[in-house]
Amino acid sequence: MNRSQRTSLITSSDPPPSDAAVLRVPVVVIGAGQAGLSVASCLQQQGLTPVVLERHRVAHSWQHQRWDSFCLVTPNWQCRLPEFPYDGDDPEGFMGRDAIVDYLRRFAYHAAVPVREGIAVERLQPLETGGYRLSTSDGVIETPQVVIATGAYHRPRRHPLAARLPARLLQLDARDYRRPDQLPDGPVLVVGSGQSGCQIAEDLFLAGRRVHLSVGSAPRSPRRYRGKDVVDWLDRMSYYDTPIEQHPDPRSVRRKTNHYLTGRDGGREIDLRRRALEGMVLHGRLEEISVSGFRFAPDLAANLDGADAVYRRIRASIDTYIESNGLEAPEDPAYEPCWQPPPQDPPLDLGDEPLAAVIWCTGYRSDFRWVEVPIFDGAGEPVHQRGVTPAAGLYVLGLPWLHTWGSGRFCGVGSDAAYLAGLIRRQVDRRDANQERLECTALLGS
Template sequence: MHEEIDVVVIGAGQAGLATSHELGLRGVEHVVLEAESPGSSWAHRWDSFTLVGPNHLVLLPGAPYEGDDPDGFLSREQITHHLEAYAARLSAEVRHDTPVRALRPGRAGGYDLETDHGRVHSRVVVVATGAYQRPHHPAAVQSLPAGLACLDVSQYRNPAGLPDGAVLIVGSGQSACQIAEELALGGRDVVMACGRAPWFPRRTGGRDIFEWLLDTPFFDHQVSDLATPAARLGANPQVSGRDGGHDLSFRTLDALGVRLGGHLVGSDDATVQLAADLQTTLAASDAAHDWLRDLIVAGCERTGQAPPDVPDPAPFAPATVETVRVRDIGAVVVAAGFRSRYAEWIEVPGLVDEQGFPRHDDGESTVAPDLHFVGVHFLRNRRSALLFGVGDDARATASRVAGRLGLTA
């Protein structure tokens, strides 16, 4: 089958659905192609997963949160259902079970898309396949013994699904900490190979961390505001939305009995080796806490609010794990962040930069005209891929597409 479509949106997560909504408002006829079903990426998270941002920050255009628990945190089932309902209300056709296997420039312009149901040619394409496309495995993970159960964060479901024995968590961002906490509360021996991640109290001064940060430029930061472009790959602050939301930092995990070590160095058949850099990692985490505090205080000075009283981090020098016997480990859970996979299926030379992010001008590829991206982390700013920020990018991209097609933007 060969089909001609003016505009195709690839992906029916929050980015694709928000873009579809905005295209519809501008009279742009289009089709959304989704590999599985709307919101399916959320459905694949672990069983106890919840959003980290409060429900009232689910601000998708045409689909804001309207429930009775605005300060709560949606479960994976609830956010999936929210997106399914959103998709059902759109004016455009959303085709389920239609993965795009390849995208390449057409001979006469536009783009050819190879799907499981045939080829589609589209004049304009919006890629909205999400910020979390491929779990990242640090190189040292490859040295783990072949017989050791090793899962990434997209494969973990619950403690009962892991073999008996200690669990080594590789990573220390939000997902890593949440999984480590769940395992520790379930009575498992947990060792964490720690990377650098910021932390801050979930609530302070009577407000949630998100409320404080929204009063600062934090979510408006662009790539140019970062120390290096690679900082886009850094971890988010360590907090949890589970059980009403609570603190979740290295100190929290240590108090639960999680054994902390430096980053994963490698392994032989007998021993897993962790680096002797835990104290440096903890110091960097505390420094990030202080930076966030200073940012919030500066924000309060601008808005005239009384700043929260956030004390300096207390001294913290936990026992350091440097080796773990392989025979004591039941499973390894790799939660070291995600990377893009655009270059794996979009056949456009020079499409992405060194970190795998699209090279773009306001969301449109600089090497492939009429190829747009939405839902990319830091596409326009830090909120670009978030449930309360992706709508801004969707509106901007829809206006750009409509203008290109000669429609009222």
């Protein structure tokens, strides 16, 4: 049975909760990360008090699904949640994990967001009369408007043949990795070269571990160029404000991997060729797993070249911006690759080099099975226009490229939140006006 067949208005044979047991509120926000807190704050500015439901605690995923040395890759000055910009003394620095958690919890306190922590939403269903019923771990809520702000990264992906590996070999997903000494002694294979994969591989490598890294097609970015952090240049060039409709490839951009670089050690580039010179072992994309080991595709050189091509294009776009605006900026030397992979990428044989662990940094998939409303495409992703789904009164927020490149970031989620809060306020006003007309009509007819 497919999703559309399973989705229906509430006509379950289960007895409905008594009217007294149902909490009725004007707006529910699901999730208390930066997206949920932002839209709740904006709704309150519009004169609406939402109920915010959080399965765990505010900023749970930042605190419990990031490694110890994790840092944002964007500078602190770009943290600008609604009426709560970064207020520390290091605007050019990069917040670490604990500072991010503190920033979000202070924002929730500052905005007086009414978060109900420890409450899981188990089902979201449409009502026959309009609006939605939320079955939660703490009872039933009915509301005409819901904002789903749970993000898009719910279930880790692994290679489909990961189960073939020996049981003695520790396997972790990126969100479960914390620190090098968490792992048994011995070499480690990191699979995936997006931001998490490259940063975790570096974390292990800088701790003196022997690291194998399976490199995919993720692009890379400069850290500083022509005298400024690249994020500063891109912000000036309005990259973060570019709507998805203006992107050259709007259909696939939401699925693309972020550029890899790091905020660690004050912020720097990640050049995998340099790490290979220093002893990190690079491989192509993981192609096959067997009980004896791993085989990699012969695409390492192409993947490194592709990442470098994006790196150069970013630098070239900054050069063009500087020239076209007549700006003064110091020159930087051209980038030249410092290492080339060997012609052969031999398999990684577990007999020859027993591994201590494999860390899967191969992305996440969305899991909206609890949402029993037909708003999803064939891949299970919500269909929306700037967060507004086809179902009246149901919205999504905090997804990559929801509206702009900045939508899923601390710099852009506030703008999307304010937009949705304005729409919700207008819907509430319209509904109130309709109710008043109905009451007046009934009064005149009595």
